[in-house]
Amino acid sequence: MNSLVKRRGFYYALAVAIPTFYLYLQSSNVTTSVFSIAVTFAMPLALAAMVGIMCERTGIVNIGIEGTLLLTSFVAFYAAIATKSILIGFCIAMATGVAMSLLLALMSVTWKMDQIIAGTILNILATGLTSFFYIQGNMLPNMFKQKPIPGLSNIPFFGDVLFKHGVLMYLGFVVILTLYFALFHTSWGLRSRAVGEHPSAADTAGVSVSKLRYINVAVAGAIGGLCGSYLVLELVGSWNRGFTAGKGFTALALMIFGRWNPLGALAAAMFFGLSQAGANQLMIDGTVNIPPQFVGILPYVMVIIVLAISAGKVRPPAAEGQPYEKGQG
Amino acid sequence: MFKKFKTIAVAGAVAGLLGIALSGCSTAEKAISEADCGTENAFCIGVVTDLGKVDDKSFNQAAWEGAQAGAEATSGFAKYVETTDSKDYAKNIALFGDKGYNVIVTVGFLMAEATVAAAAQYPDTKFIGVDQFNGATTTNVTGLIFDEDRAGFLAGYLAGNLTKSDKIGGVLGMKEVPPVRKFGEGYEAGIAYAAKELGKTIKSSVIYHAAGDTAFSDPAWGASTASQLLGQGFDIIFGAGGTTGNGAITKTAQTAGTFCIGVDIDQWNTVPEAQPCLVTSAEKKLVKGVTDLIIAANDGTIAAGNFVGEVGLADYHDLSSSVPQEVQDKVTAITAQIVSGELATGVKP
Numbered sequence: 001m002n003s004l005v006k007r008r009g010f011y012y013a014l015a016v017a018i019p020t021f022y023l024y025l026q027s028s029n030v031t032t033s034v035f036s037i038a039v040t041f042a043m044p045l046a047l048a049a050m051v052g053i054m055c056e057r058t059g060i061v062n063i064g065i066e067g068t069l070l071l072t073s074f075v076a077f078y079a080a081i082a083t084k085s086i087l088i089g090f091c092i093a094m095a096t097g098v099a100m101s102l103l104l105a106l107m108s109v110t111w112k113m114d115q116i117i118a119g120t121i122l123n124i125l126a127t128g129l130t131s132f133f134y135i136q137g138n139m140l141p142n143m144f145k146q147k148p149i150p151g152l153s154n155i156p157f158f159g160d161v162l163f164k165h166g167v168l169m170y171l172g173f174v175v176i177l178t179l180y181f182a183l184f185h186t187s188w189g190l191r192s193r194a195v196g197e198h199p200s201a202a203d204t205a206g207v208s209v210s211k212l213r214y215i216n217v218a219v220a221g222a223i224g225g226l227c228g229s230y231l232v233l234e235l236v237g238s239w240n241r242g243f244t245a246g247k248g249f250t251a252l253a254l255m256i257f258g259r260w261n262p263l264g265a266l267a268a269a270m271f272f273g274l275s276q277a278g279a280n281q282l283m284i285d286g287t288v289n290i291p292p293q294f295v296g297i298l299p300y301v302m303v304i305i306v307l308a309i310s311a312g313k314v315r316p317p318a319a320e321g322q323p324y325e326k327g328q329g
Numbered sequence: 330m331f332k333k334f335k336t337i338a339v340a341g342a343v344a345g346l347l348g349i350a351l352s353g354c355s356t357a358e359k360a361i362s363e364a365d366c367g368t369e370n371a372f373c374i375g376v377v378t379d380l381g382k383v384d385d386k387s388f389n390q391a392a393w394e395g396a397q398a399g400a401e402a403t404s405g406f407a408k409y410v411e412t413t414d415s416k417d418y419a420k421n422i423a424l425f426g427d428k429g430y431n432v433i434v435t436v437g438f439l440m441a442e443a444t445v446a447a448a449a450q451y452p453d454t455k456f457i458g459v460d461q462f463n464g465a466t467t468t469n470v471t472g473l474i475f476d477e478d479r480a481g482f483l484a485g486y487l488a489g490n491l492t493k494s495d496k497i498g499g500v501l502g503m504k505e506v507p508p509v510r511k512f513g514e515g516y517e518a519g520i521a522y523a524a525k526e527l528g529k530t531i532k533s534s535v536i537y538h539a540a541g542d543t544a545f546s547d548p549a550w551g552a553s554t555a556s557q558l559l560g561q562g563f564d565i566i567f568g569a570g571g572t573t574g575n576g577a578i579t580k581t582a583q584t585a586g587t588f589c590i591g592v593d594i595d596q597w598n599t600v601p602e603a604q605p606c607l608v609t610s611a612e613k614k615l616v617k618g619v620t621d622l623i624i625a626a627n628d629g630t631i632a633a634g635n636f637v638g639e640v641g642l643a644d645y646h647d648l649s650s651s652v653p654q655e656v657q658d659k660v661t662a663i664t665a666q667i668v669s670g671e672l673a674t675g676v677k678p
Contacts, residue, residue: 030561037557044549136384139601143583236552238579238602240572241382245547280554284498284534284561291504297539 012267024157030285034277035161040235042266042273043172044069047227048251049258049265050179054220056260057183058213059196059319060108061115064100064122066248068221071126072097072228074133077140077239084141086233090168094225100126101221105214112323131241144168144234168230175223180262192216196317199324209324257306259314361406367429372405372627375425377418379437381546383409386599387571387592388615392436392459395619402620403627405431418443426451432626434459434619438506445470455626459619460508463635472635473618477508478515478676479667480611480640481567484590485519486663487609487642488565489531490656491588498558499535500551500577502570503544512569512592512611513537514676534558538573548576555580559587568592569611578603588648595643608652610643641668 023031048065055062072093080089100122107118144166153163162173183189191212194202199209231247232239254272258264307314365371376396378389393409400407410421418440425433426447434457435444441461448456448470456470463472488497497520502509513535524531536554538544555566555577566581568574569592578589578596582605589603591610596603618638625631641664645652666672 033557033560036560037553040553040556041550131382134384136386136599137601231549236548236576236579237583238548238575238600240385240546240548240575242546243548243572245543245549247549276550276553277557279539280536280557283536284558286534 030281032157032160034281036164038270038273038277039161041276042269043169044227044231044247045251045254045272046176046266046269047172047223047230048248049255049269050176050262051220051224052252052255053260053262053265054216054223056317056320057196058192058216059199059317059322060213060217061119061321062104062220063116063119063252064104065224065251066244066246067123067126068097068100068224069228069244069248070130071100072225073232073243074130074239076229077232080140080233081138086140086142086144090229090233093229094222097221097225097228098218101217105217108323109210109213115321134241140237143237166234168226168234171226172230175226176262176266183262196319199319203326256314260317363406363408363428366406372403373430374400374405374407374432374434374623375430376407376409376434377421377436377440378409378411379439380412380415381571382411385571386575386596387594388459389436391594391615392434392619395616396434396623398616398620399623402624415439419447422447426454430454432457432623438508455631457619457622459615468633471622471631471633473622473638474635475613475638475640477511478674480613481512481515482519482667482674483642483660483664484567484611485516486523487660488567488590489520489523490659491608491652492531492565494562494564495529496532496563497565498563499567499569500554500574501535501537502573504537509570511676515674516567518674518676538570545571545573548572551576552580559584564588575600578607582606597643597646604647608648609645612641612643614639
């Protein structure tokens with residue numbers, strides 16, 4: 001199975017690399033620009049998908065990602081304005097994410113509530129709070145600016161695409177890679193996955209199911225805070241109601257598309273971002289006159305096709321969505 | 330099991346209550362209160378926003394400001410309801426219709442159908458459809474429409490005269506919404522006109538948001554798309570489409586040596602983040618249009634059909650010094666020709 005996945009991954013990479021190289025030879029500036037923008041489209045979705053993966057891998061369904069992004073981006077914006085420091089804004093947003101996650105954990109682990117309802121509560125709460133407290137006409141003191149990484153940013157193509165972004169973008173990459181490594185190559189990861197697949201077995205082996213679920217969901221909240229901060233403090237620079245425009249829900253699809261694997265979800269998000277940037281490029285060049293609606297549905301159609309092809313091979317963590325009762329199962 | 334149910338019920342109830350408590354609804358109360366609506370001594374104006382809030386820095390806000398000004402002028406009473414789901418258009422209109430409001434202002438092209446349907450249901454109420462071309466024969470609906478192509482043309486003409494890289498871009502909402510398309514096509518026509526006049530080639534690229542549900546509320550998409558244009562040497566960005574467009578001009582403001590152009594209302598004060606690049610806005614004089622129509626409704630002089638409001642470019646504000654006097658003069662001259670109809674934009678209505 002593992003070698004199959006690896007071989008498949010290799011083919012996918014090849015399928016992207018060859019046309020990219022061809023396009024790069026045709027027009028290096030445009031190709032670089034499209035990929036670089038694709039990364040900015042992809043990062044918030046990828047990070048949001050990480051929130052989902054962190055939760056679901058330990059058996060907690062989190063459909064409140066959208067709410068987490070909305071509230072943390074809101075808090076990042078206003079905390080940065082109030083304290084005149086984007087760094088403090090970022091930290092408070094992370095703390096807010098953790099707090100929201102703890103609420104989710106309280107409802108779904110301690111109270112053993114239906115997790116879909118718990119997530120919905122987060123979404124409603126975030127929409128209500130942010131809409132009510134929103135005051136327009138405020139401006140950020142500054143933003144996380146583009147900081148090319150010395151040396152690495154001089155690499156042709158990859159330097160421009162990956163190493164000419166802001167600090168939060170780099171942090172996002174670090175988080176995703178770390179999460180991948182931690183989930184599949186550390187004892188914490190093994191325990192987390194065990195809790196998500198077969199909690200009673202993990203319990204028997206001496207792993208505290210509730211404690212691990214609390215910790216992982218809290219970390220997921222911090223990642224949500226990073227994502228919200230990236231959106232508002234680095235990408236856009238302003239906040240308005242409904243700011244996140246459904247990214248938290250798209251992320252759920254990408255998480256499944258990426259088979260609950262951080263690198264898979266990153267690839268899925270990149271694919272999505274590339275479609276968006278590519279669609280834009282078609283409109284910029286105007287060489288092909290395709291209706292924008294058609295270009296716009298492209299990513300969604302491709303997701304459907306890919307999901308249809310891989311149907312049956314995609315399996316969520318077995319204990320997902322089920323509250324764990326000691327002594328049962 | 331019962332305990333679990335109770336917890337869920339309590340949590341649900343708390344969330345619900347919060348939702349109700351937080352869904353704000355403000356009124357500009359004068360001596361008259363809502364209870365007087367439908368009687369002789371009260372002139373009541375209700376505003377139903379399109380998806381989006383009444384402080385969206387764009388036309389929901391302008392319509393509400395117009396309604397408030399109208400209420401002031403007629404000593405009436407104005408109230409708004411914000412639409413959160415397009416399925417609620419009829420329900421929200423009925424909130425005012427059932428109470429006997431004299432005028433109901435519905436905001437946005439997407440509400441046209443619901444407005445005409447409601448007009449038949451409430452024959453004594455005058456309906457003002459902002460941004461709605463009224464093709465129906467209903468006698469109590471007046472569509473407040475604008476020649477967006479003219480406003481877009483002026484924006485494009487100015488951009489064509491300001492660009493240094495000879496590449497001009499636009500980040501717009503959904504193309505299926507006629508005003509958005511007319512803004513975009515007018516903009517491109519204006520750029521082409523300026524290019525011809527200056528005897529050079531200017532590349533113009535207008536990008537439309539494709540997704541229907543978030544087309545006007547996706548600032549992150551707007552910002553990324555603007556980055557893509559800026560990264561390829563485009564130096565002027567026109568942002569038109571709710572907060573999506575605002576995201577685009579906010580992003581443009583972060584790149585030195587660029588200009589951006591706002592839309593619908595003068596965005597200088599409403600999107601302060603964009604001030605470093607905001608040279609002007611392609612403005613529909615919405616506040617004035619709504620106010621005039623409300624006053625006309627009060628006088629009884631309002632006519633069914635369509636009312637074409639004014640368009641133009643907003644003030645240059647602090648960027649006035651970046652626009653050479655010669656260009657300003659040319660824009661003024663072209664504005665006069667466009668407004669009078671002497672110069673056609675060539676955009677299909």
